[in-house]
Amino acid sequence: xxxxxxxxxxxxxxxxxxxxxxxxxxxxxxxxxxPMVQAFITSLKTGSSANLQWAEPxxxxxxxxxxxxxxxxxxxxxxxxxIIQVPIMLVLAILLAQLLNNKDLxxxxxxxxMIFLPCATALVSYAIIFKTLFATxxxxxxxxxxxxxxxxxxxxxxQPGTAKAVIIIALLWRWTGxxxxxxxxxxxxxxxxxxxxxxxxxxxxxxxxxxxxxxLLKPVIVMTGIMSINGTLQLFDESVNLTNGGPANTTITMxxxxxxxxxxxxxxxxxxxxxxxxxxxxxxxxxxxINMKVGDTRD
Amino acid sequence: MTDKRQDKSLSHIQRKLIPxxxxxxxVSIISVFPLYxxxxxxxxxxxxxxxxxxxxxxxxxxxxKNLIAQQNLWQSMWNSFFYAIVQTVLCLLICSLAGYGFxxxxxxHKDRLFGVLLLAMMVPQVATLIPLFTMISKLKLLNTVWAFxxxxxxxPFMIMMFRQNSRNFPVALLEAARIDGETEFNIFFKMYMPIxxxxxxxxxxxTFMNAWNSYMWPRTVMKGNAVQTMxxxxxxxxxxxxxxxxxxxxGVLFCSLPTIIIFFVLQKQFAEGITGAVK
Numbered sequence: 001x002x003x004x005x006x007x008x009x010x011x012x013x014x015x016x017x018x019x020x021x022x023x024x025x026x027x028x029x030x031x032x033x034x035p036m037v038q039a040f041i042t043s044l045k046t047g048s049s050a051n052l053q054w055a056e057p058x059x060x061x062x063x064x065x066x067x068x069x070x071x072x073x074x075x076x077x078x079x080x081x082x083i084i085q086v087p088i089m090l091v092l093a094i095l096l097a098q099l100l101n102n103k104d105l106x107x108x109x110x111x112x113x114m115i116f117l118p119c120a121t122a123l124v125s126y127a128i129i130f131k132t133l134f135a136t137x138x139x140x141x142x143x144x145x146x147x148x149x150x151x152x153x154x155x156x157x158x159q160p161g162t163a164k165a166v167i168i169i170a171l172l173w174r175w176t177g178x179x180x181x182x183x184x185x186x187x188x189x190x191x192x193x194x195x196x197x198x199x200x201x202x203x204x205x206x207x208x209x210x211x212x213x214x215x216l217l218k219p220v221i222v223m224t225g226i227m228s229i230n231g232t233l234q235l236f237d238e239s240v241n242l243t244n245g246g247p248a249n250t251t252i253t254m255x256x257x258x259x260x261x262x263x264x265x266x267x268x269x270x271x272x273x274x275x276x277x278x279x280x281x282x283x284x285x286x287x288x289x290i291n292m293k294v295g296d297t298r299d
Numbered sequence: 300m301t302d303k304r305q306d307k308s309l310s311h312i313q314r315k316l317i318p319x320x321x322x323x324x325x326v327s328i329i330s331v332f333p334l335y336x337x338x339x340x341x342x343x344x345x346x347x348x349x350x351x352x353x354x355x356x357x358x359x360x361x362x363x364k365n366l367i368a369q370q371n372l373w374q375s376m377w378n379s380f381f382y383a384i385v386q387t388v389l390c391l392l393i394c395s396l397a398g399y400g401f402x403x404x405x406x407x408h409k410d411r412l413f414g415v416l417l418l419a420m421m422v423p424q425v426a427t428l429i430p431l432f433t434m435i436s437k438l439k440l441l442n443t444v445w446a447f448x449x450x451x452x453x454x455p456f457m458i459m460m461f462r463q464n465s466r467n468f469p470v471a472l473l474e475a476a477r478i479d480g481e482t483e484f485n486i487f488f489k490m491y492m493p494i495x496x497x498x499x500x501x502x503x504x505x506t507f508m509n510a511w512n513s514y515m516w517p518r519t520v521m522k523g524n525a526v527q528t529m530x531x532x533x534x535x536x537x538x539x540x541x542x543x544x545x546x547x548x549x550g551v552l553f554c555s556l557p558t559i560i561i562f563f564v565l566q567k568q569f570a571e572g573i574t575g576a577v578k
Contacts, residue, residue, distance in 0.1 A: 012483070013404065013483060014404070016400075016483035016484065017400050017404025018404075020399055020483075020487070021397040021412075023397070024394055024416075025397065025416060027393065027449075027452055028416050028419050028454075028455065031452075033419065034430070035430035035434070038430040039429065039430055096326065099323060104312045104313070104316060105316060105319065106313075111323045111327055113566060114331050115323075116330075117331060120508070120561070120562035120569075121558065121559070122511065122512040122514075122530050123512055123514060124533055124554070125551045125555045128537045128551050129336075131537065132537075133333060137349040139351050139353070173330070173333065178573065181570050181573055181574060182574055230421070230423075233423065234423050236424075236515050237530075254425075255515075258425045258428075259428070262429050263428065270429050273429060274426075280423045280426060281421065284423055
């Protein structure tokens with residue numbers, strides 16, 4: 001098995017390269033791709049978890065969704081959170097990054113730290129903090145009544161509309177600073193002289209923002225957009241711990257509904273839950289793809 | 300003369316920034332207040348919390364006694380630390396090996412494979428939950444540290460981060476070491492790891508925090524008080540019928556303190572860890 005020296009060295013290097021990446025690759029195949037395939041197969045089955053049979057017709061679990069009102073509610077909620085929260089958050093994050101990128105601003109580090117701080121909080125922690133703040137006997141109510149804006153305590157989490165608003169407020173609080181950090185990193189790559197030139201040309205703050213900052217940050221916007229869409233479609237901790245999906249499941253998210261269908265209390269329905277999960281997967285993939293296409297319009 | 304003019308223009312600039320300052324101060328207060336309030340509530344009685352007290356009180360020890368009477372606080376703290384540290388160590392090792400392999404030995408096949416691995420980013424956690432749960436229970440690993448860590452040891456995000464940052468690793472050094480007859484593995488452990496310290500630090504912060512904060516998966520595979528984590532503990536606390544707010548917030552404080560301390564000590568690494576894979 002004697003090889004020519006140089007060929008042997010190269011082969012050994014090649015083998016080492018593959019050896020380095022094999023454990024991680026195997027794990028991803030085993031822990032992501034293989035379960036995904038299994039989820040699809042399970043989504044075509046029906047019956048209890050111990051006794052799964054092929055569904056008849058095969059796509060029964062998928063067609064069943066169209067009659068499922070809870071599915072429609074969960075889907076509607078998830079998209080509501082997505083459509084309202086993500087744009088507000090991203091605009092706010094860009095704006096904050098833009099303000100903090102000003103070299104004349106004092107206490108930049110302090111502002112940055114404070115605005116960034118919420119993302120050091122565990123998701124369950126902040127969900128419970130907001131649940132307590134907005135409790136009927138909570139701080140927000142005692143303030144509002146104290147100031148006289150409302151006459152009596154509002155049951156924030158007991159009404160569908162206000163409960164959804166609280167979830168959106170909580171999400172904004174937790175994730176705006178997180179996204180701001182991406183934009184700050186992006187802005188640092190923009191040459192400061194561009195802004196000075198705009199300033200000399202007499203462009204207003206808003207003009208500079210829309211005609212310089214936003215276009216130059218486009219790649220970062222696309223990326224944070226994909227991450228936010230992905231995250232929002234998978235919302236779980238907040239739905240469980242802030243409202244527990246309530247009142248009467250009106251604020252439940254897709255992931256929460258899927259969880260309840262599979263591993264939560266009540267009847268486990270692995271087949272149907274897998275079908276729902278597969279729909280979420282397709283949504284994530286399609287929305288990420290659209291986002292990339294929209295972001296890719298090079299002039 | 301020039302000094303004076305500069306002074307004047309400086310204060311002019313600062314005056315123009317007043318709206319920015321106001322806006323930033325408001326946002327900062329909103330950002331910090333809920334956490335400040337959590338800390339104060341942990342020292343107050345449930346009645347004081349409900350009444351809207353926002354200053355520190357004297358009920359901290361009482362809340363603590365109630366908390367440890369109800370929940371196995373220190374066991375859960377230890378669990379959270381233990382799982383998060385094991386996950387961080389293994390994740391960093393496996394993903395840095397892969398990132399190094401993908402970047403420094405890259406060829407057509409490896410680049411394509413890397414592209415495939417990135418697709419795993421789109422796989423929603425809830426979709427793999429049932430198959431993974433079945434897998435873990437068949438392997439009889441439920442309620443063990445392995446159940447907690449296995450799905451998150453290798454993540455596309457971390458591999459990507461190490462792959463991107465490996466571009467800063469000097470190839471000349473690698474070649475010199477090869478000429479000296481170092482084995483490929485020795486080069487990784489003796490040269491790459493020390494040189495890439497800062498990438499490891501950023502990756503460690505972000506992995507530890509993610510592990511500490513994770514909830515859906517641990518809730519699925521770690522059943523019972525002996526193996527539960529801090530997020531599970533406080534979720535249980537808040538689900539009671541008559542919730543003691545002071546005690547609850549003390550629990551939340553315990554759950555948040557480690558990550559908040561890490562944030563303040565290693566903020567730069569945390570920011571790098573979040574944005575690390577993008578550069």
